[in-house]
Amino acid sequence: MTFEPRVASFKRLLLSLVLLSCLGGLFYTFYKPTRSWLSFPNASVSTHEVLTDECLKTSKEKFVQKSNKTETLDDFLVKQQQLINKPNTIEEYKEIDDIIMLIWTWPGDYKFSGEACISEFGIPGCQITDDRSQYDKAHGVMFHQRDISRDLQNLLKMPRPLHQKWVWLNMESPSNSKRWPELDGLFNLTSNYRRDSDVWVPVGKIVEAPEKNNTFKIPPKDKLVCWIVSNWKAKYERVRYFNELSKHIKIEAYGRHFNRPISRDDYNKILKSCKFYLSFENSIHKDYFTEKVFNPLKLGTVPVVLGPPRQNYEEFIPPDSFIHVNDFKSPQKLAEHLMFLDKNQKVYEQYFNWRKHFIAIRARFGLEHTCRSCEHIRSDKRYKVFKDLTKWYWG
Structure with a gap:
């Protein structure tokens, strides 16, 4: 075997060892041991950060051999970092697809679909429906203030699933909105032009x-x-x-x-x-x-x-x-x-x-309120009931 092939073999061996070390550092990042012997005394950063930084530095400085035909180490590391930053993609989207928003009555008779949430606002996974047979499965139910009077007495008696949030939508001013004391404690979230509403959607x-x-x-x-x-x-x-x-x-x-x-x-x-x-x-x-x-x-x-x-x-x-x-x-x-x-x-x-x-x-009236309410419900799992809607909005 000549000298140059031996050098090439040696470099490939070292590259393999470095990549192995990188994988070990990544494994450490996500499955950190708690044993004290793995920590540096008086260190300002964690061990796995030091190892990972050194690994990336060494790899870039010594083993990057750029070629038009082969993937560089930089490209490889970028791809790996992208994979790290995107956890459990399939499971994540399964969860997103499970978000169902039920429109009790279409606001202003303007109808829309969940696909618009992605195209208009970049919000995925909102299944928008007006099929009330889906009520028990819905994560959120949108009620338009102007249409509440038709069903108010029924709504007060209607049992709500524990996982479900009722959203109060209103873009009219207090002076032009019917005031019902019965609304207190009926809703979980508000979607309104006011900045202090849960799901803020200004008119423009x-x-x-x-x-x-x-x-x-x-x-x-x-x-x-x-x-x-x-x-x-x-x-x-x-x-x-x-x-x-x-x-x-x-x-x-x-x-x-x-x-x-x-x-x-x-x-x-x-x-x-x-x-x-x-x-x-x-x-x-x-x-x-x-x-x-x-x-x-x-x-x-x-x-x-x-x-x-x-x-x-x-x-x-x-x-x-x-x-x-x-x-x-x-x-x-x-x-x-x-x-x-x-x-x-x-x-x-x-x-x-x-x-x-x-x-x-x-703003897209009704659509933006629904999409952003869907996003809010998915990201905020806290329990909440709006007990003083009348005082908050009408004073």
Whole structure:
């Protein structure tokens, strides 16, 4: 045998020994002995960490021979680490597949499937069904607040399996939600626009824009101020403010109240064509700002908001993306500011600087609540009953 083959054989032997040591270190990592003779005195890290680090270091420094035709040691170690970080894949997915979410009544009659949980939110293993015969097997049952009245008395008598969680879904404000004291102690989880709910799902979000979409342009405008409203009640703060504001500036108003109903397609076209949109909420509560804000942000219009204080908005929306009515002493002063912006295009355009980095998105009503509730139920196994829902939500 020549010298070079002997060296090659020797290297292969050493490589085998190193890999054997690595496997031993991995075995130690997951099945650590408790015998004291395996520990280093006064060591700041555990023995298996030292062994593993030294093993990887030695392997990389002395035995990596890269080739276009063979797998390098780095590739091998990366694959092994990936396997270590992904425990019990088959069993894990069996457990995920067992999560069943029963929709008691489809919220807003909008139906969806569990497959959307993966495609929309990256949440696997949610079996969504409206088949009430699956009740005993379901891990979670979703109830929409607006539809509870139909079955409230039956729900109070219905036995609940110990493993099951009932989820209360509501995206209406307390002012527009029916209050029932009987709800206390009926549910395990809440899914709501409020940040302190168990499964928080805001109506919309401001998120980082993909680089390929970073080409926003302000849509052409031929209207100054617009408002689309159908729910008109004289007691609403937004109605009183509108009545005063309209004395000082022209407002293009649409909706059933103004005998100018519009279609969904018309809605987007009108919103884009307005410099400002009155994003006036029907009631004022903490964290309660709806699609009235996120739709104009998404479509390229500056929202003029009436709702909770500016500080609450700024926790979710860039401060220079909207105008708050509270920033002005009166509706007249607001009107004067809007007319100033109409004549100063460069100042107006500053309200869109945030679009260089972010976009506005809307939540998928019902679907996102269900998917995230499924995820919560799978990850949080703690026992919980919401005993004071009435006090928490209605005060």
